[in-house]
Amino acid sequence: MNRRLLFLLPLATLALMAGFFAWSLLAGRDPASIGSVLVGRPAPRLEVKALRDDEPPLTDALLRTGKPTIVNFFASWCTPCLAEHPLFTRLATRDGAVIVGVAWKNKPPEARAWLKRLGDPYKFAGADLDGRTGLDWGLSGVPETYLVDGQGIVRRHFRGPITERDVNETILPFLKGAK
Amino acid sequence: MRTVAVLLATLLLAWPALAVEPSEMLQDPSLESRARDIGRSLRCVVCQNQSIDDSNAEVARDMRRAVRERLTAGDDDQKVFAYMVARYGDYVLLKPPFKAGTWALWLGGPLVLIVAGGLLLMAARRRKPIPPPVPLSDEEQRRLDALLKP
Amino acid sequence: MLEFLLALLTTVTVGALLVPLLRTSARRTERLDSALQIYRDQLAEIERARADGTTPETEAAAARIEVERRILAAANAADAATPKDSSALHRFLPPALALLIPLLALGVYLNVGRPGLPAAPFGTRPAADHPNPNEQMTPERLLAEARARLAQQPDDPDALSALGEALVLEADGSVTPEAIEAFNKALAQRPDDPRAHYYLGLHEAQSGDSKAAVARWQALEARSPPEAPWLPMLRAEIARVSRAAGMPAPQAQTGMPTPTRDQVEAMQSLNPEQRQQAIRSMVEGLDLRLKENPGDRAGWLRLANAWRVLGENAKAADAYAKADALGPLDTKTLTDWAEAHVRQIAPGAPPPPEAVAVLERLEKAEPRNALALFYLGAASFAAGDKPAALRRWKTLLQLLPADAPIRGLLEERIKAAE
Numbered sequence: 001m002n003r004r005l006l007f008l009l010p011l012a013t014l015a016l017m018a019g020f021f022a023w024s025l026l027a028g029r030d031p032a033s034i035g036s037v038l039v040g041r042p043a044p045r046l047e048v049k050a051l052r053d054d055e056p057p058l059t060d061a062l063l064r065t066g067k068p069t070i071v072n073f074f075a076s077w078c079t080p081c082l083a084e085h086p087l088f089t090r091l092a093t094r095d096g097a098v099i100v101g102v103a104w105k106n107k108p109p110e111a112r113a114w115l116k117r118l119g120d121p122y123k124f125a126g127a128d129l130d131g132r133t134g135l136d137w138g139l140s141g142v143p144e145t146y147l148v149d150g151q152g153i154v155r156r157h158f159r160g161p162i163t164e165r166d167v168n169e170t171i172l173p174f175l176k177g178a179k
Numbered sequence: 180m181r182t183v184a185v186l187l188a189t190l191l192l193a194w195p196a197l198a199v200e201p202s203e204m205l206q207d208p209s210l211e212s213r214a215r216d217i218g219r220s221l222r223c224v225v226c227q228n229q230s231i232d233d234s235n236a237e238v239a240r241d242m243r244r245a246v247r248e249r250l251t252a253g254d255d256d257q258k259v260f261a262y263m264v265a266r267y268g269d270y271v272l273l274k275p276p277f278k279a280g281t282w283a284l285w286l287g288g289p290l291v292l293i294v295a296g297g298l299l300l301m302a303a304r305r306r307k308p309i310p311p312p313v314p315l316s317d318e319e320q321r322r323l324d325a326l327l328k329p
Numbered sequence: 330m331l332e333f334l335l336a337l338l339t340t341v342t343v344g345a346l347l348v349p350l351l352r353t354s355a356r357r358t359e360r361l362d363s364a365l366q367i368y369r370d371q372l373a374e375i376e377r378a379r380a381d382g383t384t385p386e387t388e389a390a391a392a393r394i395e396v397e398r399r400i401l402a403a404a405n406a407a408d409a410a411t412p413k414d415s416s417a418l419h420r421f422l423p424p425a426l427a428l429l430i431p432l433l434a435l436g437v438y439l440n441v442g443r444p445g446l447p448a449a450p451f452g453t454r455p456a457a458d459h460p461n462p463n464e465q466m467t468p469e470r471l472l473a474e475a476r477a478r479l480a481q482q483p484d485d486p487d488a489l490s491a492l493g494e495a496l497v498l499e500a501d502g503s504v505t506p507e508a509i510e511a512f513n514k515a516l517a518q519r520p521d522d523p524r525a526h527y528y529l530g531l532h533e534a535q536s537g538d539s540k541a542a543v544a545r546w547q548a549l550e551a552r553s554p555p556e557a558p559w560l561p562m563l564r565a566e567i568a569r570v571s572r573a574a575g576m577p578a579p580q581a582q583t584g585m586p587t588p589t590r591d592q593v594e595a596m597q598s599l600n601p602e603q604r605q606q607a608i609r610s611m612v613e614g615l616d617l618r619l620k621e622n623p624g625d626r627a628g629w630l631r632l633a634n635a636w637r638v639l640g641e642n643a644k645a646a647d648a649y650a651k652a653d654a655l656g657p658l659d660t661k662t663l664t665d666w667a668e669a670h671v672r673q674i675a676p677g678a679p680p681p682p683e684a685v686a687v688l689e690r691l692e693k694a695e696p697r698n699a700l701a702l703f704y705l706g707a708a709s710f711a712a713g714d715k716p717a718a719l720r721r722w723k724t725l726l727q728l729l730p731a732d733a734p735i736r737g738l739l740e741e742r743i744k745a746a747e
C-alpha cells in the first residue's frame with residue numbers, strides 16, 4: 001500500500017463524518033424521533049371515564065364508526081397543547097372533524113376549566129388520570145395526536161403539537177380521503 | 180488508610196440515584212429484583228439515554244408501574260419486554276435486537292477493530308531496521324566544535 | 330477617572346503585545362543558547378551512560394551522532410531566521426498595526442457610534458423607564474381595568490380591544506373565543522382598530538390560516554402611520570408567521586427607504602422647491618420599483634399615499650386600484666382613494682363612473698360617510714335620480730355640525746333638487 005494514501009485515511013474519515021453530520025443537520029432528520037409502532041395497526045384499547053359530567057365513558061366503539069376520527073391527548077398544564085388547541089377548534093368547526101380528546105394526567109376540573117376558557121373542540125372527551133390508557137397508546141407525553149380511520153386502524157401518529165402544515169398536508173387530506 | 184476508606188465511602192455515595200420510589204416497589208423481593216433488571220434495560224422514551232429506573236419522567240414512572248403489574252400478573256421477563264415493544268417499538272430497548280436494521284450497530288465496532296489491527300500488524304512487519312548513523316563530515320565536525328566551545 | 334483607567338488598561342495591553350514583537354530577534358539567539366545548553370547536557374548524559382556500561386558502545390556512538398546532528402540543525406535554523414527578522418516587514422509591521430487598528434476603530438465608532446449621546450444614569454431616567462415592580466401590569470389588573478371602562482361605556486372600541494388583549498394575556502397568548510368576540514365588537518365600532526386587527530390576525534395564524542393572518546397584517550402595516558409604535562412587532566410577526574407556514578417571505582418593503590441622518594440633514598438645507606423635487610424623485614423611484622415588482626401590495630398603498638400627498642390625484646387613484654387588485658381595502662384607504670378621485674372633478678361637475686364605483690364601495694362599507702354621501706348625491710342628481718340625490722344629501726345634512734361651512738352649499742343643492 002502506498003504510504004501517502006495511508007496519510008489520507010484520517011482525512012477521508014473526517015470528511016465522511018462531516019458529510020454525515022451535514023446531512024443529519026440539513027435533511028431535517030430528528031435523532032430524538034422515536035417513531036411509532038402503532039401506525040398501520042388497530043388502535044389500542046380506549047376505555048376512559050368521561051371528562052365532562054353526566055356523559056357515558058369512552059369506548060372502542062367510538063373508533064370504529066366508519067368515519068375517520070382524530071384522537072388527541074392533552075393536558076391543561078401543557079404549553080404546546082395551548083399552541084395546537086386553536087387548530088383543533090378550527091378542524092372541529094370548519095372541517096367537521098370528529099375529535100376525541102383525552103386529558104392525560106390532568107385533574108378533570110382543571111381540564112374542564114381550560115376547555116371552558118379556550119373553547120371545547122372535542123366531540124368526546126375522556127380523562128386518563130393515571131396514564132394507563134396513554135401507556136397502551138404508546139404515549140411519550142402530551143400533546144400527541146393519532147389519526148384513526150373508519151375501521152379503527154391508526155394511520156398517523158404525531159408526537160408533539162400539530163402545526164398548520166400538518167393540518168393542510170396530512171390531516172385534511174386524511175379526513176377527506178379516509179371516508 | 181483512613182483517608183482511603185473515607186474516599187471509598189464517598190465514591191460509594193456517588194452511585195447514580197435510582198428514581199424508583201419506595202411506594203412503587205413490590206412486596207415480593209424476588210419480583211422486585213426482576214423488575215429492577217427489566218427497568219434497567221428499558222429506555223425512558225422521552226429522555227434519550229436513561230433507563231426507566233434512572234428517570235424521573237412521568238412516562239418512566241408509568242412504565243415502571245406497568246412492568247410491576249405485568250410481573251405480578253405472572254408474565255415472564257420476555258413477555259414484559261414484548262409488552263413494551265408492542266407499545267413503543269424497539270426504541271424502548273436499551274440493548275437493541277440483532278436484525279436487518281441494526282447489523283451495522285452490532286458488527287461495526289468489531290469490524291473497525293479487526294481492520295485497524297490488521298493494518299497495524301502489516302505496518303509493523305514492513306518496518307525496516309534502522310541503519311547505523313553516518314558519521315559527521317570534517318566540516319560538520321569543525322562547525323560543531325565551534326558551537327560547543329563554551 | 331474612568332477614562333484614565335481605560336487608557337491605562339489599553340496602554341498596558343498594547344505594551345504587553347508590543348514588547349515581544351519588537352524583541353523577537355534578540356530572543357532567537359537566546360533560544361539557541363538555551364537549546365545548546367540542553368544538548369550539552371544530553372551529550373554528557375550519553376557519555377556517562379557509556380562510561381559506566383549501561384549503554385553499549387555502538388548505541389552510544391549512534392546516539393551521540395544523532396544529538397550532534399540536531400545541534401547543527403538548530404544552528405542552521407537560527408542562522409536562517411536572523412536575517413529575516415531584520416527585514417523591513419518585521420521592523421515596520423508592529424508600529425503600523427499599532428497605528429492602524431486604533432484609527433480603524435475610531436473610524437468605525439464615528440460612523441456607527443453616537444459620540445454626542447449624553448449619559449443616562451439610572452437615577453435621572455424618567456420614571457416610565459423603570460416602573461415600580463409592585464405596579465406591574467398583570468393580566469388580572471388589565472382585565473379589571475378594561476371591564477371597569479366598559480361598565481361606563483359599553484361601546485368604547487378602545488376599551489373593547491383592551492378587554493380582548495387582557496383576555497389573550499390571561500390565556501398565555503392564545504386568542505380565546507371570548508377575546509375574539511370583544512375584538513369583533515370593537516371593529517363594529519371602529520372598523521380599522523389596529524389592536525383588534527392585530528389580534529384577530531394572530532387568531533387566524535394560531536388556527537391554521539396564516540395566509541389570512543399575513544394579508545390582514547400587511548393591510549394593517551400599509552395603513553399604519555410610519556411612526557406607529559406597533560410596526561416593528563407587526564413586521565416581526567409577519568416574518569415569523571410566513572416563515573412558520575412555509576410561505577414565501579414577505580417581499581421586502583419596496584416602500585421609501587428610511588432616509589439616513591445625512592439625507593435628512595441634506596433635505597433640510599434645501600429650499601422648499603428643491604425639497605419638493607427631491608421627494609418627487611424618491612416617489613418616482615418607488616413607482617419604477619413597483620412596476621418591476623407589481624405584487625407588493627403594501628408598496629402600492631404607500632405609493633398611492635405619496636402621490637395623494639403630492640397632489641398627483643390621478644396617479645394616486647391608479648396606485649390605489651393596483652393595491653385593490655391584490656387584496657381588500659379597509660374603509661380608511663377607500664376614503665383616501667375616493668378623495669383622490671373627487672379631487673380631480675371640476676367644480677360643479679358630477680363624478681365620473683370610476684369615481685362613482687369607488688364611492689359606492691365606500692358608502693357600502695360606511696353608510697354615513699360624508700364624502701360618499703355628497704358626491705354620490707351629485708352623481709344621482711346628474712343621472713336624473715332626484716329622490717336618491719335628496720335622500721343622500723338630507724342624510725348628510727343631518728350629520729353635519731351646525732356651523733359646517735359646506736351647509737349652505739348643500740342646502741342650496743337640496744332646494745334645487747326639490
